[in-house]
Amino acid sequence: MALNSPGEQTSEFEQILKESTSELIQKVESGNLSDAVNLIQRINDERNRNLYLEVGRLTRALHDAITNFHIDVGVASPATEEMSKMANATDRLNYVIKMTQDAANQTMDKVDESAPVADRLRDQAGALRKDWARLVRREMKPEEFRELYRRIDDFLRETEEQSDSLSGNFNEIILAQGYQDLTGQVLVKVISLVQEIEENLVNLVCMAGQVDKISGITHDDSDREKPEAHAPEGPIINAEERVDVVSGQDEVDDLLSSLGF
Amino acid sequence: MKILIVDDFSTMRRIVKNLLRDLGFTNTHEADDGLTALPMLETGNFDFLVTDWNMPGMTGFDLLKTCRADPKLKDIPILMVTAEAKREQIVAAAQAGVNGYIVKPFTAAVLKEKIDKIFERLEQK
Structure with missing residues (x-):
């Protein structure tokens, strides 16, 4: 316009x-x-x-x-009531929050599922390696060897299965990153608005x-609202261009130690 | 060690919770802003508070000041984990009595280092 x-x-x-x-x-x-x-x-x-x-x-x-x-006549969904561009933008941004949150949770779910699997494989391999070393040193009785024989068989089978489940989880973690494309498109629209x-x-x-x-x-202009002291500002987008912000943990530590921390 | 994690984003609470668990702290509880955290702190016998700054309701900075003014909570160690990176904010938090300050995004190593430092200092006292 x-x-x-x-x-x-x-x-x-x-x-x-x-x-x-x-x-x-x-x-x-x-x-x-x-x-x-x-x-x-x-x-x-x-x-x-x-x-x-x-x-x-x-x-x-x-x-x-x-x-x-x-008035943003709903081209995409003519059945719904006319929706203001503002309300639409708010919905879009809420959608971005939801998508990123879902993706973060899915990713963490899969990591939480995978970490114990990796731990178990490591523990089993560690225990087997100890016994295997005894076998190599010829310190093992025949019945112990038969037991080891069976455990190695179990371990190999389980490793195969667990590796499948790990790579399945990794794939789902990759897929969960698909939000980036969708939220990117939504954000571009809001930016142009x-x-x-x-x-x-x-x-x-x-x-x-x-x-x-x-x-x-x-x-x-004197009655213009003054920003509240120490009001939260959120993540700093242009830290390099500003002198009143720190650019990382090292600078935080330096600042605090200069205060006697 | 009973720890309260305060952040308005559930994913961030989960990240902090997981990192703390990896460091061996399993007794963690969560609140989504200062207003929900305060009553938990008053009655929950918490040993340690990890809080964000920017939250609706009551900010982490106000929570920090409120704790320090409360005879029961004035000595609880408080670690701030926040995106707030203005120098004056960090100075203000230090003056208000924060025990550690971590800017997001952060790493597991930084979290461990700060927590170790806080408890090392408390033991010296």
């Missing part, structure tokens, strides 16, 4: 204001007060006209923006600026 450039009307008003000012001074100096008062009235009328124009334009742009972002909103907001702010100019309104 492209909003009209608000520049022209204002420059027209500024032009009139400039022209009229010198005329006004002339009239006042030459003592023609009645003409001067009429001129002031004309400037004022012109200012009001321009103000109405700008406010009207701003209102329309605001309305367009609201229409644009709130944010960019669109940003552009529109900038336009609206420009238009509102014209209204302020004509109406002579100035804004006081």
